[in-house]
Amino acid sequence: MTTPDETLWIAPPISPSFPYRVLGKVGEGAMGEVFRAEDVELGRIIAIKRVKATFLRGLEGDDAERALKRFQQEARAAASVQHPGVTTVHAIGTIQGAPFIAMEWIDGVTLEERLESGPAFSFIESVRLTLELLGVLEAAHAVGVVHRDIKPGNLMLGAGGRLKVTDFGIARTARGSLVETQAGMIIGTPHYAAPEQLAGQSVDCRTDLYAAGVVFYELVTGQRPFDGETVYELILKVATAPVPAPSTVVPDLPSELDAFVDRALAKDPNERFGTAREMAEGLQRFFGGTAVGTNERLAIAEAALPSALAVAGTSPWELVRGVVDAWPVTTLPPIPVSAMLDRLLERPLHADAFSGALLVGSAVLLMSDCTLLAAFDPESERSGDTMLAELRDGEGARLAHLPRGADPRLVRQLAAAISPARPRMTGLQSNIVDLSALMQSLIAEGFDGVLRLERGDSLAFVLFSKGRRLLDVFGDGWPFDPVSEAWTEWVRRGRCVASVEEPQLVFPSITFRRRLGGTSLVVVRPEADTGRRLRTDTRTWADAITLQPETAPMAEGQSVLLALVDADPATALARWLVADLESQFVQFGRAGRWAGLVEAVQSAARVALYEAFEPALAAFDVTLRDSRDSSCLVATRAPIGDSATVAAFLESCVALRQRSAGRSLSAAVLVAPSFDDAALEAYMGGLARSARTGRGLLRRLTSHREGWLDTGDGGLHVLLVEEAEGRRRPLVPEQS
Structure with missing residues (x-):
């Protein structure tokens, strides 16, 4: 007969040592369980991972101590890695006799769940996710942390599809593992474990890189490189069988990818990539258009590349205002701003809806298809409802019309450029990432959003809509003329940092x-x-x-x-x-x-x-x-x-x-x-x-x-x- 404590955790009352309101259980394993909770002091949703009391009672002596140390090790290993792709640990402690970890709550699904139930990932998405994983591993390895259990079940896809690495429960640190592995014990998940790991031998950062290679293989082919009806058969294949070439599993994949995978999944650690950065550099070249498969969108986009525009300013608002100032302008009669908005946002019966901007003093109101997309004032540095509430009549209103022949979607992408970013990739350094090839890949996949370029205080936007480059906008401070020289040529010798951002409009x-x-x-x-x-x-x-x-x-x-x-x-x-x-x-x-x-x-x-x-x-x-x-x-x-x-x-x-x-x-x-x-x-x-x-x-x-x-x-x-x-x-x- 079980006691209530064995089936349901009755959370303790809120206290200085446990300032959390438990909202409900969201998952559990053999050792622990995870709860969704609210941090009442900081007003945020968090996750609480707790060791089950029933699990601890079933252990004796050294086993119980080893389990507790492993749990503490997970928190300390994760906390030592400073990277946005690692789940943030807020606190560790003990409550009701059992240890707990308070950590970042991630709204999303595991990569394992996504692979099982969602549509297949595109090649570009597979490369992006693997590069994000390698970025986390580079940060972890730099502080001496080897994860040892990289697998889709420990990778979360959060907001905007960004990847987060979780569960450092069996991680090894350079300062010596808090929990020593018993001789010959297999640590990790067999499908993703390297040969040396399955053999119970010593492991290092290259073991994590092997697991990352298996994850990448599964992303691009839809299957794992090795499988078996028994664990023994699986271990034997991992140790001795050649890796099936990805191009033989999915014929559309570039044959050059086979060599990359062979090196990533080499049996001998000495034949693999030596570091996460080296492996990432080997993967970067597949951002080129040929690796994606050239299509009509790429050909159309290359046939009519848009011109670039140089404007004054270094902030997003100033750059967008500079674009609007280059459009043809009509001065409006002195009528109330509210009446002007009513007319512009009303759908006309026998004419096209207005697309462009309403300029009231220094304020800019971007409109398209009878919708007010964004409102901002670079001078007052206000935007949205606050700025609209301060608009006054009699400030001299003008209409800036979208130029004839311009893509109507340009207004929407300009609005997206000044809205809070939803980054898909960030921190892409031009001396490491081929930004020109990246742009071709964005075109090929039909990307909709903004490629943001930064160099110190200088800012630029490359605006895309469904794979078409709409406009390149460059502000002050760039050491070349973006109108006379393509930035894709300059970036081969100059340096900047890029980010890929998906549109996330915040309407007034x-x-x-x-x-x-x-x-x-x-x-x-x-x-x-x-x-x-x-x-x-x-x-x-x-x-x-x-x-x-x-x-x-x-x-x-x-x-x-x-x-x-x-x-x-x-x-x-x-x-x-x-x-x-x-x-x-x-x-x-x-x-x-x-x-x-x-x-x-x-x-x-x-x-x-x-x-x-x-x-x-x-x-x-x-x-x-x-x-x-x-x-x-x-x-x-x-x-x-x-x-x-x-x-x-x-x-x-x-x-x-x-x-x-x-x-x-x-x-x-x-x-x-x-x-x-x-x-x-x-x-x-x-x-x-x-x-x-x-x-x-x-x-x-x-x-x-x-x-x-x-x-x-x-x-x-x-x-x-x-x-x-x-x-x-x-x-x-x-x-x-």
């Missing part, structure tokens, strides 16, 4: 309001567990709440809608309201004082985005509706949390509450990056003034409500929330 709120106005999402909650609910179970239940469009995606336009919904900050706010807000008030014992707000999020059955109740009323970003379709909560995000914003929001709440469409409202939420003291005074003053009427004063004296705005015939809770870097903090001042 106005884009979401216009494209998603009236969109309805259904609140889908998991079935409640009728059994005992622990706190971690409650958190897991809340995490499972989803918002789904009412109509199923059936067309290409609907897939675009889903992508917009997924990126929409108002949708993220709605999900937080429904899934997280109640628990915060319950946790701090304030649910009773905010009963109307808590009941609103509990009863939410549908979310309406950017709903306008009546033409005369301001639209709210989020409206929660109950099962009877009555509005119960509204919320709005504001770029600036000042007193004017708060006062206008309170007025909008009163106006809506006094209309028939808003009679059922019980709560309203205003979100901003921060609220200054004047804004908080406007908030408290507005609530106090609403309670000075006879009925309002009586209700205030006979209730314990907080954040209550009296509207004469009832009222509603009004909550201020500060939102920064994806975290939201309710401001709940006491009322006397």
Whole structure:
């Protein structure tokens, strides 16, 4: 008979030595288990790896001590390698008699899972992933760490497909292994282990390089070089059988690859690549177009290479502004900026939609296909909603038109160049990587994004769309003329650092309001567990709440809608309201004082985005509706949390509450990056003034409500929330 501790870890309470809220188990092995958790002090999601108590109880004497040391070794080995491709270790410790490691949480899948269930990797993707792996191994070997268990199951694919190396549990360090290997013991996974490793002999960095070679072989061919019905048969093949040439497994692969693989998987370590850098240099040459397979896109792109443009500046905003300044310009009549935006973003019936930029003073608003893609001001160094909120009429507006014959996708790629980067490859030094060959490979694969070049403070962009080079943009400080000399020629003798970045647009709120106005999402909650609910179970239940469009995606336009919904900050706010807000008030014992707000999020059955109740009323970003379709909560995000914003929001709440469409409202939420003291005074003053009427004063004296705005015939809770870097903090001042 098992005890509860053997089947379920009841996490300890939050304390200075364990400042983590455990959210749920995500995996386990024979020795340990992994949990998703929240670091409550730093406000981030982490992973906690813990040795099972049942595992420790099953060991005796030296075995138990060896297991504990191996667990500690994993943390120390990983922590000693300073590289973005290694899982970051935050802390190690002991809790409830068992050691644990708090480490970086990676949203993604293992390479093993991706190989089993996903589509085959392209040759270029296979090379990229292997180069990233070799970069990690170079950093590890430089500090004397040999991983000894490189395999797809220990490689994670995180955001943007970036590779992370995990599980240093059997790593050996130059200072001597904390856990000594018993004589003749096989350490590692047989399919990826080198011959000397399977023979129980000494290992070094070349053992890791052999495993990296096996991973690469599996990526490009879809199968491992050796297999067997038994472990003995497998070990015999690894030790004696020749490596099947990749070009015989996949005929489209270049025959030159066979020699590279033969060296990477040589039986004798002395015949392999000596270092990870040497192996990476041997692989770099396959970034050339011939290794990928020349196709029509490459031929078309080479036939009409775009010109380069030299502009002033060293920042992304300055470079994009320089491009726009080279376009033909039309001066606009003095009309309000909001009216100009309405006209430009409205789809015309008998003409093409505007593509280009609206220039207002020093501000630039990039537009294409009736969509505002980005907004920025190089002089004020502001962008997005904050910059748009500061635009003033009468600053002299002009239209910069995309030149005739230019690819319409250029505007979108310019917007991507100034958005937060989603790097696919970084730190590519031109003296090591053939950047010209890399560019050809990007063209051949149909790359969509930006090749960023940097040399000190100097910056340049090479913009691609579906494999076509749209434009080369060079700022100040480059030691050659990019207009008269191709940068691909200069880079053969000069030095710079390159990164390959996929587009990741961050639209201003106005884009979401216009494209998603009236969109309805259904609140889908998991079935409640009728059994005992622990706190971690409650958190897991809340995490499972989803918002789904009412109509199923059936067309290409609907897939675009889903992508917009997924990126929409108002949708993220709605999900937080429904899934997280109640628990915060319950946790701090304030649910009773905010009963109307808590009941609103509990009863939410549908979310309406950017709903306008009546033409005369301001639209709210989020409206929660109950099962009877009555509005119960509204919320709005504001770029600036000042007193004017708060006062206008309170007025909008009163106006809506006094209309028939808003009679059922019980709560309203205003979100901003921060609220200054004047804004908080406007908030408290507005609530106090609403309670000075006879009925309002009586209700205030006979209730314990907080954040209550009296509207004469009832009222509603009004909550201020500060939102920064994806975290939201309710401001709940006491009322006397």
